[in-house]
Amino acid sequence: GAGVSQSPRYKVAKRGQDVALRCDPISGHVSLFWYQQALGQGPEFLTYFQNEAQLDKSGLPSDRFFAERPEGSVSTLKIQRTQQEDSAVYLCASSLASILDSRNQPQHFGDGTRLSIL
């Protein structure tokens, strides 16, 4: 399809396990974002890439969270030693916007990965 693709759709892990969530952005989109959405809340920003460069990781809640986008396309969000409070929907979004282009572009979101930590 032409949209943002995230996998897996659902992930259940035991507390203490490591998990990896994948995001495949829209082709040609230079900007990629990760958000965390707790139940009943709006999404909260985690981190932002432009191509392979991670320009903003101010929203990552702890050093257990790590994101990468090594070739400037697919991105992986990794959570180490998961805890129950990590249970949430993790949304990935991509955009045509770049830091050199001040025109606004909307972010297009994937369906998210629902992570449950037991």
Place this chain on the structure above:
Amino acid sequence: AQKITQTQPGMFVQEKEAVTLDCTYDTSDPSYGLFWYKQPSSGEMIFLIYQGSYDQQNATEGRYSLNFQKARKSANLVISASQLGDSAMYFCAMRDLLNTGFQKLVFGTGTRLLVSP
């Protein structure tokens, strides 16, 4: 810091009627963008409409319009002729346009809209 406030946890509307979803914001940025997204129960976030802080006219996209009142710092979404498929969560969001290295969206807590036949 930017902040979005959506004070209506839930709204009800009858099919074919218009409904207004409230959004107020707070920012010290001189240039910013305001967005509305729809999130059905299936979970995807669907972009609806955008308003730039320096846009002279209120944005419209089909049945969606944005009632932008800059002095009051409000950006309410108006949905005309509601349809059953409009039942979903609606999120207001904003981002800084001046500092292009900071492109994150700041979201409100959302309003759940239920459209009845």
